[in-house]
Amino acid sequence: MKIGELARATSTKIETIRFYEKIGLLPAPARTATNYRAYNQTQLARLSFVRRARDLGFTLDQIRGLLALSDDRDQSCSAVDTVARQHxxxxxxxITDLRALRRELQEMLxxxxxxxxxxxxxxxxxxxR
Structure with a gap:
């Protein structure tokens, strides 16, 4: 599939997909004879993983670590648990900071x-002052 199709399938902007490729979260795709990016199901699954992790608020570094762990299916998932617990x-x-901020603003009001x-x-x- 082309980058636009991948973008639509994952609700991700084309610029974001290119950025993820640039920083190594997504491997560079194959190119067609006309030099278009050609994505496959593996890349679709990987981008979907990244999107879901971003939706859950994981940082790019945390996602990079989770992807590395995901790529090695035989290891213990305790490392994944550690990342999730830290998050x-x-x-x-x-949440604590936001509650304090809310109290302060409410006092002002x-x-x-x-x-x-x-x-x-x-x-x-x-x-x-």
């Missing part, structure tokens, strides 16, 4: 008198 910890930290911008608590808290 869950990162998600938990982000609660203190808002809704009069004029000159007395706006939100603008005041954002201004340099």
């Amino acid at each position: 869950v910890s990162e998600i938990d930290r982000k 609660d203190q808002c008198s809704q009069e004029t911008v000159s007395t706006c608590r939100i603008i005041e808290s954002l201004a340099p």
Whole structure:
């Protein structure tokens, strides 16, 4: 299949596919006689793996590691579990940070008198001190 077909099949932008090839997440495809990229089912599966991992928030480095682990099917999956556990910890930290951010913004809103911008608590808290 051509790059446009691969892009449609995986809901991935063509530029993103080229980027993944450039950084080595996807192997360079074969070329047709007219020099078009020609992708096969293996590359479709690999890009689908990358897309799903990105949807789950894994970093490109984590995905690279997961792909390497996926390519060696006989090893223990404990290394995969380690990557996933680290990612869950990162998600938990982000959730904690977002909750703190939400509390802070809600406190600003609660203190808002809704009069004029000159007395706006939100603008005041954002201004340099």
